[in-house]
Amino acid sequence: MIDSDILYQLILANKDKCKGGKVADYIPGLKNANKENFGVCLIDNNNKVSCAGDYEKKFTIQSISKPLILMLAILDNGEDYIFSKIGMEPTGDPFNSIKKLETSLSKPFNPMINAGAIAVSSMIKGSTSENKFNRVLDFIKKISENPNLDYDEDIYMGEKITGNKNRAMAYFMKNDGIIEGDVEEALDIYFKQCSIRVSAFDLAKIGLFLANNGVTSYGERVITEHTAKLIKSLMVTCGMYDGSGEFAVRVGIPAKSGVGGGILSLVPGKMGIGVYGPALDSKGNSIGGYALLEEMSKILSCSIF
Template sequence: MKRILDNIINDSRDSANTGKVADYIPELAKANPQALGICVTTLDGKEYYAGDYDTKFTIQSISKVITLMVAILENGAEYVFSKVGMEPTELAFNSITNLETSPQKRPLNPMINAGAIAVTSLLNGKTPEDKINTILNLTRKICENDSITINEEVYRSEKATGNRNRALAYYMKSNGIFDGDIEEILDVYFKACSMEVTCRDLARIGAMLANDGVLISGERIVSRDICRIIKTIMVTCGMYDASGKFAVHIGIPAKSGVGGGIMAAVPRRMGIGLVGPALDSKGNSSGGLKALELLSREFDLSIF
C-alpha cells in the first residue's frame, strides 16, 4: 500500500501544478501550492501515508459535515431539513442566486455556504463559544486527536473578508430561514472552518462514516441513519458544482474544502484524507482530485 500511495502522489503532482491557492481569504494564500499528501485509514485501524501527509491546514468546508452531524444529533433530521434542502447545485458554493431562485428561498443543500450557515444557526448552546466547542470536541473525538484547535490567523482573516457570507446570511434571515444574531452565527461558522487538521484527521472522519458511525475503537458516535444521510449528501453535493463529474470518475462519498483538503469515505472499507492547497476552478484540490481518482481506479473503490 505504501508503495502504491507513493506512486499515486508522484503521478498527481503535475495536476497539483495546474491549480492555485485560494486568495480571497488572505491567510489561505500563504499555503504551499506544491504540497500534496494522503492518508488512508482502514476500518481495522491500519493507516498508510504518502507525500506531505503531515502538512497542517484548515478544514474549511469539510467542517460542514461535522456541523451537520451536530445539528441532526441536537434537532433531528426532519427539523434540520425543513430549513435546508438536499438537492445538488450547478452554481458555485458561495452563490446567492441559489437562494433567489429557490421557491422556498432556502439553501439547496448543507454543503454549500448558505446551507452550512443555516445549519450553524440551528446549533444548541447559550453562547457562540458553547456551539464552537461542541463542534471542536466532536471533531477531536472522531479524529482521536485532542490537539486539534482553531487557527486564529485564518479565523480572523475569514471574519475580516467574509462579506459574501454575510450577504447570504442576511438574505436568509430576511426570508425567515433562521433567527438569531448574524454575526454570532457567522463567528461559529468561521471558527469551524478554521479548525486546523492533517490528512490523518480527515481519514479518521472518513473511516468513521465508512463504518456507519463507529470509531476504530468500536465506540459509536452517530447512528447508521445519520451516516447514510451525510454520505448520500456528500455524493450529490460534497464537491460543489463538480459533484456529478466526481461521482462519474471517482464515485466515492467525499467533501472538499478550500484549504486544499478532501475527506472521503469508502463504505465498509476505508477513510481517506488528502491535502493539496492548489485548487481548480470549482474550489477543489487539483492534485487531491487526481490522487483520489488514481486510488479509486487502483482499488476499484467506486460505489457505483
C-alpha cells in the same frame, strides 16, 4: 488497501498536476499555502494506516467542516427540523453563490454550500457563542480521535473580515426565517469552524468513522447509522461543489472538499481517506487530490456504483 510505497508512487505520478492549480487567495492566510504540498493517508477498518507525502501537514478544514457540523446539528435538533429549512438537492452553482436564495424562497439547496452551512451553524445548541463553537470543536475532536485540534486565529479573522458575501446570505435567510437566532453569532461559529486545523491523517480518521456508519475505531457509536448514510449521500451528490456529478462518475466515492486543499473521502465499510493538496482547480477542489483519488479508485475498484 494500498501500501505506502504505492501511495508514494501515486503522489509522484500526480504531483505535476498541482502546478496547474491555484491556491485560494480570497481569504488572507490561505494564499500563503505551498502549492507543492501534496499528501495522502488511508486507514482501513482494521486500523491499518498507509500514508505518503505531506500527510501530517496542518491546514484549515474549510468546507470539509460542513458535513461534520451537520451531524452535530442533527443530534441537536433532529433531521426533520434541519431539512424543513435546508434542501437536499445539488445546485450546479458555485459553493458561494447567492442567486438561488431569492428564487427558492430563501431555503438553501443543501447543507454543503455556504448558505446551507451557515444555516446549520445557526442551529447548534449552546448557552453562548463560545459554548456553541466549543461543542463543534469537541465533536470534531471526537470523530477524528484527535484531542489536540484547534482553530487558526489568523485564518478565522481573515474569514470574518472578508466574509461579506456570507454575511449577505445570512441576513437574507434571517429575513425569511431560515435563521432564527442571532446572525452574527451564527457567522462567528461558521468562520471558526472553517478555520479548524487538520491533517490528511485526521481526515482519514473521520472518513473511517463515516465508512463504519458513525462508530469510532474504539467502538463508540456517535451518530445513528441512518444519519451516517444521509451524510455520505449528501457528500456524493453535493460534496465536491459544482463538480460533484463529474467526481461521482470518475471516482465514485463519497467525498467533501475544502478550499484549504483537503479532501475527506471514504469507501463505505472499508476505509477512510484524507488528501491534502492546496493547488485548486477552477471549482475549488484540490487538483492533485482529485487526480490521485481517481487513479486510486481505479486501482482498488472503489466506486460504489
